[in-house]
Amino acid sequence: MKQNFTVKQFDESHINEVIHINWTCLPEHYTKYFILKINQRFPKAFFVALVDNNVVGYIMCRIETGLSSIKKFSIARKGHIISIAVIPNYRRMGIGEALISKILEVSLPTYKAEECFLEVRPSNEEALYLYRKFGFEQMKIINRYYRDGESAYIMALNLQN
Numbered sequence: 833m834k835q836n837f838t839v840k841q842f843d844e845s846h847i848n849e850v851i852h853i854n855w856t857c858l859p860e861h862y863t864k865y866f867i868l869k870i871n872q873r874f875p876k877a878f879f880v881a882l883v884d885n886n887v888v889g890y891i892m893c894r895i896e897t898g899l900s901s902i903k904k905f906s907i908a909r910k911g912h913i914i915s916i917a918v919i920p921n922y923r924r925m926g927i928g929e930a931l932i933s934k935i936l937e938v939s940l941p942t943y944k945a946e947e948c949f950l951e952v953r954p955s956n957e958e959a960l961y962l963y964r965k966f967g968f969e970q971m972k973i974i975n976r977y978y979r980d981g982e983s984a985y986i987m988a989l990n991l992q993n
């Protein structure tokens with residue numbers, strides 16, 4: 833069943849729900865301190881999805897300057913999607929897509945990012961489908977990236993054309 837949801841900028845009143853979603857949906861967990869720090873530094877790149885005023889999903893991003901994920905030997909200003917998750921009962925309703933759209937259409941232009949990148953497990957088919965839908969491409973693989981030994985794909989999207 834489709835649900836009406838809204839997407840809002842994260843504020844500190846959402847912290848406990850975001851932590852709960854992070855811990856229940858992903859093996860990569862973040863501390864309250866880390867999440868609040870990210871929000872302090874990049875408040876316009878952190879969104880929550882709400883249903884009836886309850887947080888059902890979030891996306892957290894930071895801006896980095898470093899080696900381009902796309903162009904060899906170039907330095908780029910990059911949006912790094914650190915974490916995205918939607919509570920299982922609310923999946924396949926367009927919430928993940930709405931959260932990524934906010935980052936690509938609102939946050940990254942605001943922060944003048946030239947590209948966007950993220951890490952994803954090769955086994956995470958839902959996420960791979962989602963990212964490919966936006967045009968993210970697999971740029972490289974980092975062996976044993978995750979604590980449990982799984983590799984990561986680095987996927988990136990060029991925002992400049």
Ligand SMILES: CC(C)(COP(=O)(O)OP(=O)(O)OC[C@H]1O[C@@H](n2cnc3c(N)ncnc32)[C@H](O)[C@@H]1OP(=O)(O)O)[C@@H](O)C(=O)NCCC(=O)NCCS
Binds near residue numbers: 951959
């Ligand atoms: C990945 C995740 C955020 C997707 O959220 P979602 O709200 O279900 O995604 P959406 O409903 O917006 O789906 C958007 C698109 O993603 C793809 N997709 C999402 N789930 C999919 C699935 N189970 N099977 C196939 N494609 C899927 C589809 O292309 C879908 O578009 P469509 O519905 O028009 O076909 C969600 O599955 C999740 O929280 N997973 C656990 C946490 C996680 O793995 N995060 C990513 C870490 S890198």
